[in-house]
Amino acid sequence: MNLKPVVFVLCLTPLAWLAWRAGFAGLGANPVETVNRFLGDWTLRFLLITLAATPVRLLTGWAGMVRLRRMLGLFAFAYAVLHAANYAAVEQSLIWADIWADVVKRQYITAGALTFLMLVPLAATSTKGMVKRLGGKRWKRLHQLVYLAAIGGVVHYLMMVKADLLQPLIHGGILALLLGTRAAAHLANTRSRQLFSRLFTFS
């Protein structure tokens, strides 16, 4: 079954929900902040969902999510663009001097901007053509940047909240589990390869 169209529509539902709230239910006392936080949350969620594809395959044997990984990653980037655009256009009225001063002054904004910059080359090289042009090995190495970007997203969130650390810590915990699963599988793979080559040498 081709899940892509279904997942594509599902990925758009947070935006539809936001539009519905804006049109009918209201966005609260501070709409700019509500929208910004909503888009930031979904950027990080989509990054985590993208990073879950391989652990899901390792733990269940189901590779369907791996086939959806590129689309999920591009949705993470799309939400990041909307999040950053909302900040720059609505919160800062596109006054670049103010934006730059804010990026330099507030450390959590610096972390957000650096994280965003990491996502740009990943989105730009997400096509099959770019995999070919870069070569599989280089492409894979470049795309390991997604781990750093996810860590950056959690750090940005942690630095932003002043008191209640629960939500960023939950996101950080999920990220640690996802990265831990990959690391454990990688280690097990290396060990079994070493064992195999040792057996092969002795025989």
Ligand code: HEM
């Ligand atoms: C140029 C890039 C970015 C800028 C300028 C930026 C800026 C902001 C701002 C102003 C807020 C809200 C602060 C507040 O309401 O007090 C925020 C929240 C947040 N941002 Fe970003 N951000 C950027 C990139 C990112 C990226 C790439 C991610 C995810 C990987 C991300 C995830 C979040 C999260 C999770 C929140 C908190 C949402 C919540 O409170 O529920 N941001 N960001």
